[in-house]
Amino acid sequence: MKLIHLSDLHIGKRVKEFSMLEDQKYILTKIINIIDEEKPDAVLIAGDIYDKSVPSAEAVQLFDNFLVKLAKRKLHTFVISGNHDSPERIAFGGRLMDISGIHMSPVYDGKVEPICIEDKFGKVNFYMLPFIKPVHVRKFFEEENIESYTDAVDTAIRNMNINENERNVIITHQFVTGAARCDSEEISVGGSDNVDARVFEKFDYVALGHIHGPQNISDEKIRYCGTPLKYSFSEVNHKKSVTVVTLGEKGEHEIRTVPLVPMHDWKEIRGAFDEIMETGSKSEDYTRVILTDEEDVPDAMNRLRVIYPNIMNIVYDNTRTRRCGDFIITENNQNKSHIEFFCEFFEMMNNHPMSDEQREFSAKLFEKILEENK
Numbered sequence: 520m521k522l523i524h525l526s527d528l529h530i531g532k533r534v535k536e537f538s539m540l541e542d543q544k545y546i547l548t549k550i551i552n553i554i555d556e557e558k559p560d561a562v563l564i565a566g567d568i569y570d571k572s573v574p575s576a577e578a579v580q581l582f583d584n585f586l587v588k589l590a591k592r593k594l595h596t597f598v599i600s601g602n603h604d605s606p607e608r609i610a611f612g613g614r615l616m617d618i619s620g621i622h623m624s625p626v627y628d629g630k631v632e633p634i635c636i637e638d639k640f641g642k643v644n645f646y647m648l649p650f651i652k653p654v655h656v657r658k659f660f661e662e663e664n665i666e667s668y669t670d671a672v673d674t675a676i677r678n679m680n681i682n683e684n685e686r687n688v689i690i691t692h693q694f695v696t697g698a699a700r701c702d703s704e705e706i707s708v709g710g711s712d713n714v715d716a717r718v719f720e721k722f723d724y725v726a727l728g729h730i731h732g733p734q735n736i737s738d739e740k741i742r743y744c745g746t747p748l749k750y751s752f753s754e755v756n757h758k759k760s761v762t763v764v765t766l767g768e769k770g771e772h773e774i775r776t777v778p779l780v781p782m783h784d785w786k787e788i789r790g791a792f793d794e795i796m797e798t799g800s801k802s803e804d805y806t807r808v809i810l811t812d813e814e815d816v817p818d819a820m821n822r823l824r825v826i827y828p829n830i831m832n833i834v835y836d837n838t839r840t841r842r843c844g845d846f847i848i849t850e851n852n853q854n855k856s857h858i859e860f861f862c863e864f865f866e867m868m869n870n871h872p873m874s875d876e877q878r879e880f881s882a883k884l885f886e887k888i889l890e891e892n893k
Contacts, residue, residue, distance in 0.1 A: 566601025629659030
């Protein structure tokens with residue numbers, strides 16, 4: 520059985536003043552072309568369909584058109600909600616769409632019933648587990664001790680009544696411990712949303728969403744396919760792709776990727792202003808310019824826009840910014856959370872590191888503040 524694994528479309532996303540809708544429309548067409556070439560049995564979309572819980576009309580229309588194209592191809596399509604999505608909006612009309620082979624994850628209610636597809640080797644059971652937090656699971660299993668995200672996902676899976684003699688696939692949207700992060704992801708402070716990979720032992724393939732860089736976790740059967748497009752300059756070196764999974768008999772699978780070429784790539788340009796203006800070649804790519812001039816260049820953004828019409832921002836890397844800490848080197852800081860930055864600030868102000876108790880208290884406080892301001 521052949522599967523196409525997608526996630527984190529973030530339809531409707533804006534980066535700086537740039538709307539990504541046209542880029543997303545372009546890449547979704549490329550994905551349809553890949554689906555036509557690969558002829559899969561099912562498409563798995565592992566959350567963060569939209570960039571906001573209340574998406575724009577244009578974003579909804581774009582995803583609707585994508586689903587219609589999939590339905591016309593008589594494909595089973597499994598769609599779950601991510602942390603950026605409204606579970607209720609993703610679930611709307613799901614029972615009606617089941618008829619067309621479009622399966623939308625319902626709002627989590629303590630039960631996850633599999634949808635079964637058969638091939639020559641027998642059944643494959645697909646479990647759709649949308650993004651969940653401990654509070655979502657705790658109210659359905661009051662007798663369980665559910666404190667962490669690992670506890671929550673583990674409890675949800677233990678109550679799925681999985682037949683381990685059959686092939687089982689789960690589509691879910693969580694941060695699994697060990698995944699490499701980037702700046703465009705929404706990760707809880709202090710790693711409090713980590714899920715241990717061991718909870719997925721019963722599955723033959725784990726189709727993950729949430730992390731934007733394609734990668735395997737612990738072994739290749741637990742996989743993030745990554746975003747189809749780049750959404751931050753920490754993703755400049757990412758190679759975006761579609762993940763193709765072929766399930767054979769129980770215990771046998773093959774995973775490969777098909778590259779995705781965007782309408783606009785992302786790149787960083789570094790150097791002195793005059794040098795860039797003299798030697799730079801015009802590019803439509805989304806661009807970040809790192810200027811090494813010791814003095815600020817007047818009207819630099821507008822002047823550089825002549826060469827780079829899709830320039831997103833300018834930063835300076837010079838003696839002043841290094842001394843003042845204004846310039847943040849992406850390579851060193853892209854994986855740091857709010858609490859890690861706060862711990863560094865605390866140590867700088869107090870000449871000693873935070874205690875474990877102080878760090879735990881601060882992490883919970885950050886979590887509460889971010890949750891209240893979503």
